[in-house]
Amino acid sequence: MTEPLESRLEAHARSRGVRFFGIADLVPAHQEIRRLGGEEIASYPRAVSIGIELSHEIVDRLPERVRPEVTEQTKRDVIAAYRGHTDAIKETLRHTGEELAEALRQAGHSALAIQVSERRDERFLEAVFSHKLAAHLAGLGWIGKSCLLVTPELGPRVRWTTVLTDAPLPPTGEPGAERCGNCRKCVDICPVGAFSGRGFRTAEPRETRFNALACDNYFAEVERKTGFRTCGLCVYVCPFGRRVSERARRAG
Numbered sequence: 001m002t003e004p005l006e007s008r009l010e011a012h013a014r015s016r017g018v019r020f021f022g023i024a025d026l027v028p029a030h031q032e033i034r035r036l037g038g039e040e041i042a043s044y045p046r047a048v049s050i051g052i053e054l055s056h057e058i059v060d061r062l063p064e065r066v067r068p069e070v071t072e073q074t075k076r077d078v079i080a081a082y083r084g085h086t087d088a089i090k091e092t093l094r095h096t097g098e099e100l101a102e103a104l105r106q107a108g109h110s111a112l113a114i115q116v117s118e119r120r121d122e123r124f125l126e127a128v129f130s131h132k133l134a135a136h137l138a139g140l141g142w143i144g145k146s147c148l149l150v151t152p153e154l155g156p157r158v159r160w161t162t163v164l165t166d167a168p169l170p171p172t173g174e175p176g177a178e179r180c181g182n183c184r185k186c187v188d189i190c191p192v193g194a195f196s197g198r199g200f201r202t203a204e205p206r207e208t209r210f211n212a213l214a215c216d217n218y219f220a221e222v223e224r225k226t227g228f229r230t231c232g233l234c235v236y237v238c239p240f241g242r243r244v245s246e247r248a249r250r251a252g
Contacts, residue, residue, distance in 0.1 A: 005104075005107055005167065005169065006023060006169045006170060008103065009021075009048060009100055009103060009104070009169075012096075012099065012100065012103065013050050013096055013100060016092060016095070016096040016099070017052055017092060018050045018051065018052055018096060019051060019052060019053050019158070020049070020050060020051035020052075020053075020135070020140050020151065020158060020160075021048075021049070021050055021051075021172075022048075022049045022050075022134075022135060022138025022139060022140045022172040022173065023046060023047070023048055023049070023138055023169045023170065023171050023172045024046065024047040024048075024049055024134045024135075024136075024137035024138035024139075024171060024172075025045070025046065025137065025171045026042075026044060026045055026046060026047050026134070026137065026164075027045055028137070029133060029137060029202075030042055032130075032133070032202070033129065033130075033133075036126060036127065036128060036129060036130065037128040037129050038128075041112075041128060041129055041164065043166075044110070044112065044164035044165055044166055045166060046164070046165050046166065046167060046168070046169050046171075047134040047137070047138070047162050047163065047164050047165070048100055048104075048162065048163040048165065048169070049131070049134040049135040049137075049138045049140060049160060049161075049162055050093065050096060050097065050100070050160065050161055050162075050163075051135060051140065051149075051151075051158040051159060051160045051161075052089045052092060052093060052158065052159055053154050053157055053158050054085065054086070054089070054154075054157040054158065054159065054235070055085055056157070056241075056244070056245040056248055058081050058082055058085045059082070059157055059232065059235060059236050059241070059245070060236065060245055061078045061081070061082075062078060062082060062232045062233055062235070062236040063233070063236060064078050065078045065079055066191065066233070075226065076226045076227070076228075079222065079226050079228045079230055080226070080227075080228055082228075082230060082232050083228040083229075083230045086159060086230070089159045090116040090159060090161075093116050093159060093160070093161040094113075094115065094116055094161065096161070097113035097114070097116075097161045097162070097163050098113045100113070100163045101113040101163045101165075104163065104165050104167055107167065109165055109166055109167035110165060110166045111163055111164065111165040111166075111167070112163070112164045112165075113161070113162075113163050113164075114128065114129045114131070114161065114162045114163070114164065115161075116131070116159070116160075116161045126206075126212075129162060129164070131149075131160035131161055131162050132147075132148065132149035132160060134160075134162045135149045135160050135162075136149060136175050136176065137171075137174075137175055138171065138172050138173055139171075139172055139173015139174050139175065139176055140172075140173070140176070141176050142175070142176040142177060142178045142179060142180075142200070143178075143200035144156065144178070144180050144186065144200070144238065145180055145183075145184065145186055145187055145195055145197055145198070145199060145209070146186035146187075146190075146195055146234040146235075146238070147195070147200075147206065147209055147210045148186075148234065148235065148238075150179070150180070150238060150240060151240070152176075152179070152240065153240075153244070154240065154241050154244055155235075155238035155239070155240030155241030155242070155244070156234070156235050156238050156240075156241060157235055157238075157241040157244075157245075178199055178200060179240075180199065183239060184197055185237045185238065185239065186234040186237055186238060189233045189234060189236075189237045190215075190233065190234060191218055191231070191233065192211075192214045192215065192217070192218045193211075193214070194210060194211045194212070194214045194215040194218075195209065195210055195211075195234075196208060196209050196210070196211075215231075218231060219231060
C-alpha cells in the first residue's frame, strides 16, 4: 500500500534535521493571511509547518552580551555565534521547504515554499506570511507575549518555515491554548520594552502587543556596534526553553 503523502513529507523533513512537523488548516485565518500576502497567498487552504530547534549552548550565552562586566569582544563573539547559527538553520529550512514543495508538485498539487524571512512592508515590518501562525494552527504551540511561537517542548527556541499547498492533507492539530499565564519574563528582559505583555488575540492587531519599530531600531543599534543585526533575549529567557536546557546540563 502506498504511504500517505503527509507521511512521506514528514519523513523527508525529519531526514533534514526537522524536529517539528505539522499541517495546518488555513481557512480559519483566511482574512489575516489575505491581509498580509494578498489573494495568491490566501488561496492555499493548507500549510506544512516545519521547525528546527536552536542550540541550547548558543542560546544560553545570549545574556552575556548585555552584562557590563563582559568584554566587548566577547559580546561580539556571542552575537556572531548566535547569528551564524540562526542563519545556518534558516538555510536548511529554505532548502527543505523547497524540497517539500517540489514533492507536493510531483504528487500533482500546487505548492509554494515561503522564504524564512520575506518582508512585505518595511514600515510595519510585516512578512508576506506568518510562519508562527501556521505552526500555531497546526497545533505545534501558541503565540506568546513575545509574539514568538512557543512550543511546550522547547519554548521559542525553534526557527520555522512554511510550505503552502492545495493538497488535501489532514491537519495535525488545532491551535494550542496559551500557557504563559502571568509570566512576563520576555516582556521584562526586552532592552527597549517592545512588548506590552498582552496575550495573543486573533482579532487584535499586532501593534497592541508588539512595537516592531522599537525592536527593529534596537537591531540596527546592535548592528552598528557589532556588525550583526540580532538580539535573541526573549528567545533565551522563556521558561519553557530554559527548563529543557537546565535538564540537559544536569544530565550532562
